[in-house]
Amino acid sequence: MAIKKEYLLQIRDIGGLIILFVMPMVLLVTITMVQKGSFDSITGTRIPILLVDNDKGEIAEMVRQELGRTGNFVVVEQIDHKSFDEQEAKAAVFRGDYQLAVVLPPQLSVDLNLQIQQNVDLIMQEFSYDAGEVKTKKIKVLQEKDVNLYFDPATQTSFKTAIKSAIDKLIATVEKDKVYKVFQEELGVSDSAIFDQRQLLKYQEIGPQHVQEKPSAVQHNVPAWSLFAIFFIVVPLSINIVKEKSQGTMVRLITNPVPYAIFLLGKTCAYLIISLLQFYLMLLVGVYVFPLLQLPAFEVGSYFIQLSCMALFSGLAAIGVGILLGTLASTQEQSAPFGATFVVILAAVGGVWVPVFVMPPVMQQIARLSPMNWGLNGFYDILLRQGNWTAILPNIILLFLFFTLTLAVAIIYDNKKRTV
Known part of the structure; x- marks a missing residue:
């Protein structure tokens, strides 16, 4: 009752x-x-990224390809079928139209290649046993290059950190590949297999064996x-x-x-x-x-x-x-x-x-x-x-x-x- x-x-x-x-x-x-x-706006969907390419070189092309290859980003280089510069990209991001704009500096490929070549030449000189072969080259001091990242002010800090880390890793990978390539050229080795460029350290997420989804x-x-x-x-x-x-x-x-x-x-x-x-x-x-x-x-x-x-x-x-x-x-x-x-x-x-x-x-x-x-x-x-x-x-x-x-x-x- x-x-x-x-x-x-x-x-x-x-x-x-x-x-x-x-x-x-x-x-x-x-x-x-x-x-x-x-959640999807950050991790679940492909995020459009404005790319301002002031480099016009091979480094910019590799960055463009790698950003598109990750599957998380869509590289946008035209707005309404028109090219844009850094100021226009900055304004579009700050309006909230896009979450991120990446601006590559001018002469990035040229200066990066020159820096790598100079460093490799110095190393090769140290290993040269013939004094006649040693050619002292004038070292050109290069200015640091800034890759400008413009974020939507409403973007979370964790997203900004993840993007910075990803781009930094991307540039480092590109630089590493260029170093190997210059060494091969200096040593006169055409077979790229002499250098094992596979990434040795990988990260594997391990959970219960029967868990299929995050x-x-x-x-x-x-x-x-x-x-x-x-x-x-x-x-x-x-x-x-x-x-x-x-x-x-x-x-x-x-x-x-x-x-x-x-x-x-x-x-x-x-x-x-x-x-x-x-x-x-x-x-x-x-x-x-x-x-x-x-x-x-x-x-x-x-x-x-x-x-x-x-x-x-x-x-x-x-x-x-x-x-x-x-x-x-x-x-x-x-x-x-x-x-x-x-x-x-x-x-x-x-x-x-x-x-x-x-x-x-x-x-x-x-x-x-x-x-x-x-x-x-x-x-x-x-x-x-x-x-x-x-x-x-x-x-x-x-x-x-x-x-x-x-x-x-x-x-x-x-x-x-x-x-x-």
Whole structure:
């Protein structure tokens, strides 16, 4: 009967049902599309790059080819079928039309080749045993060349660093190849196989063998915002408890020969089913609605039971907070704003909005105290780290202990403060 009472209250509150079920799905779709677009603008799509070639030499051609070969950039050398200079490229980038412009300095190929040739000649002179063959050449002092990079002011710092590193590596690779070529010419060797120019050091990303894709915005947002929706039941749950106290319903309930814990158990069962329904609706959105919006589908795989288990215990933790808040609060004006604000704080601290690893060290330690962080880590263990039951068991235990503690505090407080 306690469970039936809770469902009757929820069914009669249409606005509350919309907040519990519709708003989280809208929030999930909106946030995922925004993050997906932001992510693709940096890494997922080919970014147009303005290239101003003042060099007109072989180095510029190699840079042009390498930028196009990476698959991440599209080299643009004309705007509206017209060539542009450095000032026009700078203006286009600062207007936000393009994210990046690369300006190669004049005489880059000529001066780089001359510098390499002079260095090789000095080395060859050191190894020459015939004094007659040594020809002292006048060394020309060359000025440093600046490759100007113009970034859109709205571009993230991490993107700027990555681009600078990529171009620096590209120029170094070009210079290395030219050095080998000049040595071959000086030694009179035509067979290029004498120098092994293969890159000896390579980087290989290693993860679980059965992980096929890198984590995406979808894999983060579906569990993260499902947790946010589940914990948002704190607001209606606490309001209902306060209503029962203010309207006299609680007085009638406690006059029955039934322990107070039974009424709390009824609320727990009712809202636990609601939290699972929220989670399953979010899964349906991720699996079936996302592909219609040209977003990657959320892949449940063979982890449905584990995901459901994490959602269940996360729901218990949220219910514990709601019951405790409703027991402590005396008015709706206290429970509603505090509950909503507290859930937002738990989400922010727990890593729902901002990943924990980018937080300051102090905040990373504080994040470990958030039940949302326990739930989110459990979902990560399942989806990204392919964890088994043993891996998620610590998070499940923490969530259950949190529920038990909040429920016990609520019961003890109610027994102490009850006047009827």
